[in-house]
Amino acid sequence: MPLIKHGAESDDPxxxxxxxxxxxxxxxxxxxxxxxxxxxxxxADRNTRVGVRLASDDDVEELVPYLQHIQLIEIDFPxxxxxxxxxxxxxxxxxxxxxxxxxxxGHVLRDQIFYMNRSGIDAYxxxxxxxxxxxxxxxxxxxxxQPGAGGQVPVFRKRHGS
Amino acid sequence: MYRYDEFDEQIVRERVAQFGGQVxxxxxxxxxxxxxxxLRLQNGVYLQMHSYMLRIAIPYGQLxxxxxxxxxxxxxxxxxxxxxxxxxxxxxxHWIALKDVPEVLGLLADVEMHAIQTSGNCIRNTxxxxxxxxxxxxxxxxxxxxxIIRQWSTFHPEFAFLPRKFKIAVTAAETDRAxxxxxxxxxxxxxxxxxxxxxxxxxxxxxxxxxxxxxxNEFVPEDRLLDYLEAIMRVYNLHGRRDNKYKARVKxxxxxxxxxxxxxxxxxxxxxxxxxxxxxxxxxxxDRIHAYFARPDFPARPEVSDTFEAAKxxxxxxxxxxxxxxxxxxxxxxxxxxxxxxxxxxxxxxxTAAQMETVADLAETYGFGDVRVTHTQNLIxxxxxxDDLPAIYAALVAAGIATPNEGLITDMIVxxxxxxxxxxxxxxxxxxxxxxxxxADPDYQEDIGRLHLNISGCIxxxxxxxxGHIGILGVDKKGEEFYQISFGGRADEKAAIGDIxxxxxxxxxxxxxxxxxxxxxxxxxxxxxxxxxxxxxxxGHDPFKEALYAAD
Numbered sequence: 194m195p196l197i198k199h200g201a202e203s204d205d206p207x208x209x210x211x212x213x214x215x216x217x218x219x220x221x222x223x224x225x226x227x228x229x230x231x232x233x234x235x236x237a238d239r240n241t242r243v244g245v246r247l248a249s250d251d252d253v254e255e256l257v258p259y260l261q262h263i264q265l266i267e268i269d270f271p272x273x274x275x276x277x278x279x280x281x282x283x284x285x286x287x288x289x290x291x292x293x294x295x296x297x298x299g300h301v302l303r304d305q306i307f308y309m310n311r312s313g314i315d316a317y318x319x320x321x322x323x324x325x326x327x328x329x330x331x332x333x334x335x336x337x338x339q340p341g342a343g344g345q346v347p348v349f350r351k352r353h354g355s
Numbered sequence: 356m357y358r359y360d361e362f363d364e365q366i367v368r369e370r371v372a373q374f375g376g377q378v379x380x381x382x383x384x385x386x387x388x389x390x391x392x393x394l395r396l397q398n399g400v401y402l403q404m405h406s407y408m409l410r411i412a413i414p415y416g417q418l419x420x421x422x423x424x425x426x427x428x429x430x431x432x433x434x435x436x437x438x439x440x441x442x443x444x445x446x447x448x449h450w451i452a453l454k455d456v457p458e459v460l461g462l463l464a465d466v467e468m469h470a471i472q473t474s475g476n477c478i479r480n481t482x483x484x485x486x487x488x489x490x491x492x493x494x495x496x497x498x499x500x501x502x503i504i505r506q507w508s509t510f511h512p513e514f515a516f517l518p519r520k521f522k523i524a525v526t527a528a529e530t531d532r533a534x535x536x537x538x539x540x541x542x543x544x545x546x547x548x549x550x551x552x553x554x555x556x557x558x559x560x561x562x563x564x565x566x567x568x569x570x571x572n573e574f575v576p577e578d579r580l581l582d583y584l585e586a587i588m589r590v591y592n593l594h595g596r597r598d599n600k601y602k603a604r605v606k607x608x609x610x611x612x613x614x615x616x617x618x619x620x621x622x623x624x625x626x627x628x629x630x631x632x633x634x635x636x637x638x639x640x641x642d643r644i645h646a647y648f649a650r651p652d653f654p655a656r657p658e659v660s661d662t663f664e665a666a667k668x669x670x671x672x673x674x675x676x677x678x679x680x681x682x683x684x685x686x687x688x689x690x691x692x693x694x695x696x697x698x699x700x701x702x703x704x705x706x707t708a709a710q711m712e713t714v715a716d717l718a719e720t721y722g723f724g725d726v727r728v729t730h731t732q733n734l735i736x737x738x739x740x741x742d743d744l745p746a747i748y749a750a751l752v753a754a755g756i757a758t759p760n761e762g763l764i765t766d767m768i769v770x771x772x773x774x775x776x777x778x779x780x781x782x783x784x785x786x787x788x789x790x791x792x793x794x795a796d797p798d799y800q801e802d803i804g805r806l807h808l809n810i811s812g813c814i815x816x817x818x819x820x821x822x823g824h825i826g827i828l829g830v831d832k833k834g835e836e837f838y839q840i841s842f843g844g845r846a847d848e849k850a851a852i853g854d855i856x857x858x859x860x861x862x863x864x865x866x867x868x869x870x871x872x873x874x875x876x877x878x879x880x881x882x883x884x885x886x887x888x889x890x891x892x893x894x895g896h897d898p899f900k901e902a903l904y905a906a907d
Contacts, residue, residue: 274476276515279513283513287629288628308510334373336366337510338510338511341513352360353637
C-alpha cells in the first residue's frame with residue numbers, strides 16, 4: 194500500500210496490530226486508542242515504537258498526556274464521507290500541538306487530500322491515488338479563506354499585507 | 356454589492372478546473388459513481404427525474420443585472436429557456452446536460468458566480484432578509500456578515516463532510532423575513548451599546564422532523580462570530596449522528612442532547628479555543644467587506660410623488676399592484692418592489708430568460724443595479740423611486756410578471772414535486788395551481804389578506820409546508836396521492852410548526868375544502884385587520900378543521 198508523505202512515496206515501517214494480537218518486541222506498531230491507553234504504562238519500557246490508530250468516534254483529548262512521545266497517529270476514515278477525522282486532526286495539531294506524523298488511513302481518495310492537508314494530516318496511506326495525483330490535489334487551490342493546520346495564510350490576511 | 360478581488364476570482368476559477376477534472380475521472384471510471392456523487396453534489400449537480408439539475412448559488416439572494424443576464428443566457432443556451440428560483444434564494448436549471456456543466460460553471464465564473472456547496476453535506480448558501488439594506492426596521496445591513504460567512508464557509512477544510520447539510524440564515528430586523536428559526540443556525544443581529552453582535556439560534560429545520568431552533572447564545576459580539584460558528588460546527592461534526600441520514604441534522608443532536616447540554620458543549624469548545632486558533636478577522640477586513648454594501652446615494656425625492664399618485668388614480672391595475680407589492684423603504688420617496696413569480700396557473704419560482712432580462716434592465720435603469728431573490732421564490736427590486744413605478748409596472752406587465760399578489764394566498768411556496776423530483780411522493784405544482792384557481796379573483800384574494808400557504812410533495816418539506824399558515828403535504832397511500840392539511844405554522848419571529856388537521860384529502864377535494872376554511876375565517880375575523888393566522892390563534896383550530904372536513 195503506497196504511503197505518501199512530504200511530497201514523496203515513503204517506506205513504511207509501521208504495522209497496525211489488532212487488539213487480540215500480541216505486540217512483538219522491536220518494530221513499529223499502531224494500536225487502537227483503547228489498547229494504547231490501557232497498556233501505556235508498559236509500552237514505554239519496551240524496545241518497541243507504538244503509535245495510535247484513532248477511530249472516528251475516539252476522543253482525541255484522551256491522547257493529550259502522551260502526545261510528546263508519540264511518533265505516529267493514524268486517523269481512520271471508514272468512509273470518505275465521514276468527516277470527523279478532520280476535526281480530530283485540527284484538534285491534535287492546533288489545540289494540542291502534536292508535531293509527529295499524522296496519517297490518513299482507510300477510504301482515502303484524491304479528493305480529500307487538499308482538505309486533509311489543510312487540517313494537519315501530512316501522510317496519506319492510499320491505494321486510490323498515486324503520487325502525481327496527490328501532488329496535484331495538494332495544489333488544487335492556491336488561496337484559502339480560513340486559517341488551518343496546514344499553515345496556508347488565509348486571504349483575509351493576505352489582503353491586508355500579512 | 357460585493358465584488359470579487361483577485362483572490363475570490365482565483366478560487367472560483369480553480370474550482371471550475373477541479374470539477375472539470377472530477378467529471379473526467381468519473382467518465383474514465385477512475386471514480387466510482389458513489390465516490391463521484393458527493394463531489395458533484397458539492398458543486399450543485401443533482402440527478403433528477405428527467406435529467407441532471409444544476410443549482411447555482413446566489414449568496415444571500417443578491418444579483419447584479421449582469422449576473423441576471425448571464426443566468427438568462429444559461430437558461431436560453433443550456434436549458435429550455437427558463438430557470439427556477441428556490442426557497443434558499445438560489446436558482447436551479449432542471450434540464451442541463453452533465454457534459455455542459457463545466458462550461459456553464461465557466462460562464463458563471465465570468466460574472467463572479469458559482470455552484471459551490473449548493474448541495475451535499477456541507478455548509479450551504481447563507482440566506483438573509485431580501486430587503487436587507489433597504490428595510491426601515493433593520494438595525495444594520497446583515498449582508499456584510501453574510502458575505503463574511505460565505506467566505507469562511509467556502510471550502511472550509513474541517514466542515515466539508517458533515518453528517519448532513521447545514522444551512523445558515525441571518526436577519527437584522529425585528530420582523531424575521533429570513534425564517535432564521537427553521538435553519539440549522541439562525542443569526543439575529545443585535546446591538547448592545549456600541550457593540551453589534553448576534554443572537555444565535557441552533558437546530559431549527561423542516562424536513563420529516565420539524566423543529567424550531569433553540570436559543571444557544573443571546574449575544575455573540577460580531578468580532579467573535581466566526582469563532583463561535585466554528586465551535587458549533589465542531590461539536591456538530593464530531594457528535595452529530597452518522598448512522599441514519601434522517602437523524603443526522605444538527606436539530607436531532609440538539610434534541611437528543613437537550614438544549615442545555617448542547618449549549619454547554621458549544622460554550623466549552625468555544626472557551627477551549629487557544630488564541631492562535633481564533634480566526635481573529637482583522638478589522639480592516641471587516642471594514643473592507645462592509646464598504647461594498649454602502650447604501651447607494653439616493654437622489655432626494657419628495658415623500659409624495661405626483662407621478663405615482665396620478666398613476667394610482669387613473670389605472671386600477673397599477674393601484675392594485677402597488678397596494679400589494681410594495682414594501683416601505685428607509686429613504687423617503689423610495690420603495691422596494693416585489694416582482695411576483697406566482698401567476699395564477701404558473702409554476703412557482705419559474706422565470707423565463709426574457710423575464711430575467713426584463714428584470715435586469717429594470718434594475719439597471721431604475722433600481723441601482725440591485726436584484727434580490729426571496730425565500731418565498733419571488734424577485735425584488737429593493738431600491739426604486741416612487742416616481743419610476745409606472746414605468747416599471749408597464750415593463751413588468753409586458754413581461755407577464757406583474758401579478759399583484761405578494762403575501763396573498765396565491766403567493767405560495769410550492770416544491771417541484773413528483774413532476775420533477777425523484778424524492779417526491781405526490782405532485783405539488785398541479786395542486787397549487789388548482790388552489791390558486793379557487794382564489795384567483797383579485798378582490799377575493801385581497802379580502803382574504805395576508806396568508807402563507809405552502810405545499811410540499813413529500814415529507815422532506817422543500818415546499819415549507821410546516822411553516823405555512825396553511826400547509827399542504829402530499830403523501831402516497833397505496834399508489835394514490837393524498838394531501839394532509841396543517842394549520843398554524845409560521846416562519847417569522849413567532850416561528851411555529853403547523854398542526855396536522857386529520858386525514859388527508861384527495862387532490863380534487865383540496866381546493867373546495869380550503870375555500871370552506873377561508874370563508875369560515877372571513878366570517879369569524881373581528882375585522883379585516885385580523886389576518887388568518889391571528890384569527891386561528893385567537894379561536895383555535897377547531898372551527899377551521901370542521902370547515903375543512905365538512906361535506907362538499
